[in-house]
Amino acid sequence: MTHTLDHDRRTARRSHRTAGWTTVAGLAVLAGAAVTAYSWRGDLPDRVATHWGIDGTADRFGSLNAALGGLLGVGAVLVLVFGAVTAFLGHSATTRRMGAATTIWAALFTSVLLLGTLHVQRGLADAHSDVDVSGVILLAIVASLLPAVAVGLLVPGDPRQPAVGPVSAEAPRERLSPQEQAAWIGRTEAGPGIAVGIVVVAVTIGLVLFTRMWGMLVVPALLLVSMAAMFSFVVRVDRTGLAVHSALGWPRTRVPLDEVVRADVIQVRPLREFGGWGWRVGRGGRVGIVLRAGAALLVERTGGRSLVVTVPDARTAAGLLNALADRERQAPGPEAGSAAG
Template sequence: MTAPHGKTRILLATAGVPAAAVAVAGVMAWLWDARLPEVVAVHWTSGEPNNSASLGPFLTIALLVGAVLAMAVSWLAVTAARRGNGLSRIAIGFFAGFTTIPASGVLGVLVGNLDVGDWHRATGSALVAMVSLLVAVVAGVLAAFVMGPVPSVPGADGPAADAPAIGLAPGQRAVWVGSTTNRFLLSSVLVVPLVGFVVNQVGMVAVPAWIYLALFLVGAVVTLLGARLGATVDSAGLTIRMGLLGWPRRHFPLDRIDHADVADLGLLQGGGFGYRVNPFTGESLYKLRGGPALAVALRKGGLVYVSVDDPAPGAGLLNDLLRHRAAAHDV
């Protein structure tokens, strides 16, 4: 369950900051009322205003949308925290900034329509976009600051008695290496350019040589970075490597891990293959296929899934290392 102060911070970051942006936009509209036309420009093309709206309804709808977005994001964030899932400050900042876009857009529109008399003479879109983006970025940074460090999850106390184990004795050393390869992604370097060839032959559409080159490069990147997944468990913790070159790479030291288990991933779980992250549930997936996967619970919340073959020994070794580490600290 979320600590009271943790819940307060989440609410302040995800609801309080966007609410402040809505309030600022409303106050500025009131202060600038005499300087704004009754009909304001709300859309620009190539720097020229090409659409308008009555100021009152525009303000009401935009700020209401911002308030609803903030409430939805705040509810999702608090719900995720109550379930014990970790919340990233970066994720909180991003989504808080996103929910302020209606309010920041209102401020941009107001600035663009100041003292113009007629909406057709509204300031160019560059200023409007700059003001809108600046307000959203400031709101996101402020929300991340308000959120503060992610607290440890109460009850994170290491592997349970019935958690997987391999029987590693104190003082013994062991290393486990697991991997999996997606053969379809491995052949992307050839399959992706083949798409251009099929379009050329079947669709009777001429494909320029540079298109083939671009497709080949895309296929090569997919093959190098996404065709293979590896994981290593040793006394330093868990290291995950993606791609034929072992990069990108991510390391989780033992002091960040609470326990490990084996999970069965659905083919579409997490939204597909590759690296997937859900900032609200705290789940991170390194996935090249459905089926058995190493599931690692972190001490600050969240789960890391790695879809490698035969993950049970890896989970058992991690749990044994964590038990030995806890025992050594108790001495």
């Protein structure tokens, strides 16, 4: 029990530490954007454009304070929400990395969007002048995405946390002889999520064609790359544990055999439990590679972490993983082997 509590405390500290510095960094970015924007007040129209229609024409106007409060207020709420998710659900490094990257992305995107749309209005006497903001939107997407990914990659991974007890006797198992070598390979591919992604890409391309903001073609391009990376995964169970990787090779994740507490089969409803399809974080901080509804492999691991993968024949995968984990823990260690010899 003490060992488990120590793991839980260390996990909580890692989550809170990551959430703390990313939230502070995000709020600092927003504060810097506010200071910069306010320093431009003498160069801006009395009423600045705050919203552009689908045809690229400004259709809403307000004071500089209203513009700052609106966009940066949204950014601050997003930073605090994503920071809280990281703090309370960041049991695994995957969740902490996703939370940290999203927190920084929210701060950078709203800040660049605010400063960019204000910058193109500097020196104008009237905000109703024809101003092109397509380049600003493109810059906000690219300039926020790359640093956010870098921040996510900088978040430390989980330390090794070997299990200290046997796999539950109630967990499913495949029969293995003491020396038998076995492996299981499965593949999970896109279900309804791919249809949703295709519709989003088609709508985005339609908007680009309608507005003639050709630089915005980067958005459907990024969506297509994301779909290719997230909607086909290879799942392998062998003597090293569980390994899951995208058909493109990345993203990938792994659960070492000595960290497997229990593997089982559960029924998954993607929208209700994970908010959608793809590589997701669900209720309780559970990480999911969820491409369709139905049976899924659940791997509970040390440190209060768990991974869900929707894959055909999940019961065989769970049974083999439990059997291999059992055998790994029952094998004599190096010292016992030397004494026997």
